[in-house]
Amino acid sequence: MSEITISLPDGSSRSLPIGATGADLATDIGPSLAKAALIVTVDGVGQDLSRPLHDGDSVKVVTADFEEGLHTLRHSTAHVLAQAVLDLWPGATHAIGPPIEHGFYYDFELPDNRSFTDEDLEAIEARMREIIVADQDFERCEAGSAEALDLFAEHRYKREIIEKVTSGEADKELSGEAASDGVVTYYRNGDGFVDLCTGPHVPSTGRLGHFVLQKVAGAYWRGDEKQPMLQRIYGTAWGDKKSLKQHLHRLAEAEKRDHRRLAGELDLVSWPDALGPGLAVWHPKGALVRKLIEDYSRTRHEAGGYDFVYSPHIAKSVLWETSGHLDFYADGMYPPMELDGATYYPKPMNCPFHVSIFQSRQCSYRDLPRRFFELGAVYRYELSGAVHGLLRSRGFTQDDSHIFCTPGQVPDELASLLDFTLSVLRAFGFDDFQAKLSTRPIEKSVGEESLWQLATDGLRSALESAALDYVVDEGGGAFYGPKIDVDVTDAIGRPWQLSTIQLDFNLPERFGLEYVGADGGRHRPVMIHRALMGSIERFFGVLLEHYAGAFPVWLAPEQVRVLPVADEHQAYAESVRDILVADGRRVTVDPADEPLGKRVRAAKVEKVPHVLVVGDDDAANGTVGDNSRGAEGPERDLPLEEFRSRMTTAVESGAPVAGPIANATSFKEQGS
RNA sequence: GCCCGGGUAGCUCAGUUGGUCAGAGCAGGCGCCUUGUAAGCGUCAGGUCGUCGGUUCGAAUCCGACCCCGGGCUCCA
Numbered sequence: 001m002s003e004i005t006i007s008l009p010d011g012s013s014r015s016l017p018i019g020a021t022g023a024d025l026a027t028d029i030g031p032s033l034a035k036a037a038l039i040v041t042v043d044g045v046g047q048d049l050s051r052p053l054h055d056g057d058s059v060k061v062v063t064a065d066f067e068e069g070l071h072t073l074r075h076s077t078a079h080v081l082a083q084a085v086l087d088l089w090p091g092a093t094h095a096i097g098p099p100i101e102h103g104f105y106y107d108f109e110l111p112d113n114r115s116f117t118d119e120d121l122e123a124i125e126a127r128m129r130e131i132i133v134a135d136q137d138f139e140r141c142e143a144g145s146a147e148a149l150d151l152f153a154e155h156r157y158k159r160e161i162i163e164k165v166t167s168g169e170a171d172k173e174l175s176g177e178a179a180s181d182g183v184v185t186y187y188r189n190g191d192g193f194v195d196l197c198t199g200p201h202v203p204s205t206g207r208l209g210h211f212v213l214q215k216v217a218g219a220y221w222r223g224d225e226k227q228p229m230l231q232r233i234y235g236t237a238w239g240d241k242k243s244l245k246q247h248l249h250r251l252a253e254a255e256k257r258d259h260r261r262l263a264g265e266l267d268l269v270s271w272p273d274a275l276g277p278g279l280a281v282w283h284p285k286g287a288l289v290r291k292l293i294e295d296y297s298r299t300r301h302e303a304g305g306y307d308f309v310y311s312p313h314i315a316k317s318v319l320w321e322t323s324g325h326l327d328f329y330a331d332g333m334y335p336p337m338e339l340d341g342a343t344y345y346p347k348p349m350n351c352p353f354h355v356s357i358f359q360s361r362q363c364s365y366r367d368l369p370r371r372f373f374e375l376g377a378v379y380r381y382e383l384s385g386a387v388h389g390l391l392r393s394r395g396f397t398q399d400d401s402h403i404f405c406t407p408g409q410v411p412d413e414l415a416s417l418l419d420f421t422l423s424v425l426r427a428f429g430f431d432d433f434q435a436k437l438s439t440r441p442i443e444k445s446v447g448e449e450s451l452w453q454l455a456t457d458g459l460r461s462a463l464e465s466a467a468l469d470y471v472v473d474e475g476g477g478a479f480y481g482p483k484i485d486v487d488v489t490d491a492i493g494r495p496w497q498l499s500t501i502q503l504d505f506n507l508p509e510r511f512g513l514e515y516v517g518a519d520g521g522r523h524r525p526v527m528i529h530r531a532l533m534g535s536i537e538r539f540f541g542v543l544l545e546h547y548a549g550a551f552p553v554w555l556a557p558e559q560v561r562v563l564p565v566a567d568e569h570q571a572y573a574e575s576v577r578d579i580l581v582a583d584g585r586r587v588t589v590d591p592a593d594e595p596l597g598k599r600v601r602a603a604k605v606e607k608v609p610h611v612l613v614v615g616d617d618d619a620a621n622g623t624v625g626d627n628s629r630g631a632e633g634p635e636r637d638l639p640l641e642e643f644r645s646r647m648t649t650a651v652e653s654g655a656p657v658a659g660p661i662a663n664a665t666s667f668k669e670q671g672s
Numbered sequence: 673g674c675c676c677g678g679g680u681a682g683c684u685c686a687g688u689u690g691g692u693c694a695g696a697g698c699a700g701g702c703g704c705c706u707u708g709u710a711a712g713c714g715u716c717a718g719g720u721c722g723u724c725g726g727u728u729c730g731a732a733u734c735c736g737a738c739c740c741c742g743g744g745c746u747c748c749a
Contacts, residue, residue: 273740324749594712595705
C-alpha cells in the first residue's frame with residue numbers, strides 16, 4: 001500500500017501518499033485552506049501541521065475560524081511573549097503560559113525580583129513583532145526526563161513541571177504544559193528559545209500578529225498564596241485584524257457599562273472613603289430603584305407561600321459555635337465585640353436565626369414545608385483586594401430564605417423552587433440561563449447516602465422539568481448537601497452567578513431540629529437555603545450593567561420628564577405632570593430657564609425613558625411631544641390620553657406579579 | 673492578604689527637570705436670554721494637591737509610613 005486514506009469532517013475521504021502531513025492534506029484540499037490552516041485535529045486531538053498522518057485517521061483542518069484554532073494561535077503567541085521576555089531580560093525565567101478566553105497570559109520571574117512596567121510592555125510587544133516578522137518555525141522535540149531537566153537547568157519552574165509530570169503528580173493545569181509517559185515534549189524556535197509544551201502550535205511565528213499585550217499583574221505560582229508571586233502579562237490575540245478590533249471595541253463597551261461608573265453618573269450609589277472599602281451609601285434615585293426591586297421580591301414571596309421574618313445583625317458566639325460558622329467560616333466574619341461579659345459577632349449569614357425561629361415551637365409534619373424569608377443584611381470580611389463595587393462588598397443584603405421540609409417533600413419543593421427562581425429572574429429581563437448541579441464530595445461529607453440521593457435526584461429532575469441547560473460538577477457540592485447554582489447571561493453575553501439552591505443536612509443536625517411525624521415519632525427535617533438574586537446590592541449592580549443604566553420603565557427612578565418650551569407653558573407642563581403622577585408615574589418638570597436642546601440632552605444623558613416637550617400646540621390641544629428612549633425621533637401631537645395608556649401598558653408588562661412570565665423579552669426591548 | 677498602577681475643585685482631567693503651578697471643561701450659584709427636541713451668553717464661588725511624617729531656602733512634584741481606588745492573584749464553606 002503506497003497511500004493512506006483520511007476521512008474528513010464532511011464524511012468524504014481523501015487518499016494521500018504515505019508520510020503525508022496535515023499541511024499536505026490542507027494543500028491537497030485547496031490553496032486558500034493551506035494558507036489559513038493552523039493545526040489539524042486527528043480523531044479530535046490537536047496536532048501540528050508538520051506531523052505525519054496515518055491511514056484511517058479522521059482529520060479536521062483547523063483555521064482561526066475554529067475555537068481550537070484560536071486556542072492554538074493564542075498559545076503560540078504566549079510562547080512568543082516568553083521568547084521576547086527571555087531575550088530582553090537575561091536571567092528571567094518563565095513559568096506557564098496558557099491560552100485563555102479571548103487571549104493568553106504568561107507568568108515570569110525577573111532577576112532581582114523586579115517587575116514589569118507599562119514601558120516594558122511596549123518594548124516586549126515590539127520584540128514580539130520582530131520575532132513574528134522573522135517567521136521562525138515552531139519545531140516539536142522530545143526528550144527523556146533527565147535530558148529535559150538538563151535543557152531547562154536554568155528554569156526552576158520548568159524543572160518543577162517536568163518533575164511533577166514525569167512522576168505523575170501533575171494536576172490538570174500542569175500536564176497541559178509538558179508531556180506524558182516518561183517522554184517530555186518541548187518546542188524550539190528561533191535562536192535557541194525552547195519551551196516545555198505539549199502543543200500543538202502554529203507552523204511558524206509568521207502566522208501570528210493580531211495581538212496586543214494588555215496588562216501586568218501579580219499571580220502566585222500554581223495559584224497558591226504560599227508560593228512566590230510571579231509577574232503575569234495578559235494579552236489578547238485573534239486570527240485577523242478585524243476580530244482583534246472588534247474585541248477591543250467590546251472591551252470599551254463593557255467599560256462604559258461598568259456599574260461603578262454608571263452609579264456615579266446617574267447619582268445612584270457612592271462609596272465615600274470615610275465608610276471603608278466595600279461599603280456603599282444609596283442616594284435617593286438608587287434607593288428608589290432598589291426599593292422597587294425589593295418590593296417586587298416581597299410581592300412574589302408573599303404570593304409564593306413564604307413567611308416573612310426578621311433577625312438582628314449580631315448574635316452571641318454560642319449561636320455561631322452551634323452553627324459551626326466559627327469553626328469553618330471564622331475568617332470571613334467581622335471580629336467580635338465584647339459586651340456585658342458576652343462575645344457578639346456580626347452575622348455573615350442569616351441561617352442560624354431562621355433555624356432559631358423554627359426551633360421556637362414544636363412543629364408537626366402538617367406545618368411543613370415552612371418557608372422563612374428575609375431581606376437579611378450580612379457582613380463579611382472580604383479580602384481588601386477582592387472588594388469590587390456592589391458586586392463584591394463587605395455589607396450586603398441577601399434575598400434569603402430557609403425552607404424546612406420533610407424528606408418526602410424535597411422533590412416537589414425543589415421543582416417549584418426552581419420555577420419560582422426562574423420566573424423572578426425573567427421579570428428583570430434575563431432569559432438566558434445556565435445551571436450547575438454540584439453533587440456529593442468524595443471526601444468528608446455529612447448526611448445519609450439515601451438523603452443525598454433523594455436530594456440530588458430532586459435537583460436533577462427539577463432542572464430537567466424546567467428544561468434548563470445544566471452541567472454537573474461531580475463531587476463539587478459542599479460537605480453538607482448538593483446544590484444548584486444558576487447563572488444568567490446579560491445583554492452583552494457575560495455570565496453572572498445569581499441564584500443558589502443549597503440542601504443542608506448539617507444544620508438541622510447541629511441544632512437538633514425535629515418535627516413530629518404522622519407516626520407520632522420525632523424526625524429530622526431537611527433544610528434548603530436559597531437566594532434568588534443572591535445579594536440585592538450585587539443584583540442591582542448586575543442589572544445596572546445589563547441595562548447599561550437604562551432601566552426599563554417600571555424600574556426607572558424617573559419615568560417621565562416634562563419640558564415646557566417656554567415659561568408660558570409651565571402651567572400646562574405641571575398639569576401634565578400632575579395627571580401622570582396621579583396615575584402613579586414618577587414625573588418631574590424641568591422649567592424653561594435653559595434652552596430646550598440643553599434640557600433634552602440632560603434628560604437623555606440621565607436615561608429618562610420619556611421626555612415630553614410641551615408648547616403652544618400641546619397646551620391648546622391637550623397633547624404632548626414624546627421623545628422616548630431608543631426611538632428614532634420625537635413623536636409630536638400625541639394626545640395625553642394616549643400617552644397615559646401607553647405608560648400603563650409599559651409599566652404593567654414590566655413587573656408581572658405572579659406566575660410564569662409570558663412576554664419576558666419585551667422588557668429587554670424597553671431597556672435598550 | 674499579595675503584585676503592579678493610581679489619588680489635584682462635586683465630576684473628568686492638565687500641571688515639564690522641586691522655584692507665579694493652584695489650572696481647564698462640565699456641574700453648582702447669580703444675572704441676561706424664552707427657547708419645538710442631545711451642550712445659549714456673561715459672571716461668581718470652589719481645592720490642607722488622599723493623610724501623617726521626612727529631605728530642602730523652597731514640595732502637588734523627592735523619600736517613608738498609612739488610608740482609599742483600579743487591574744490581577746488568592747478568596748467567595
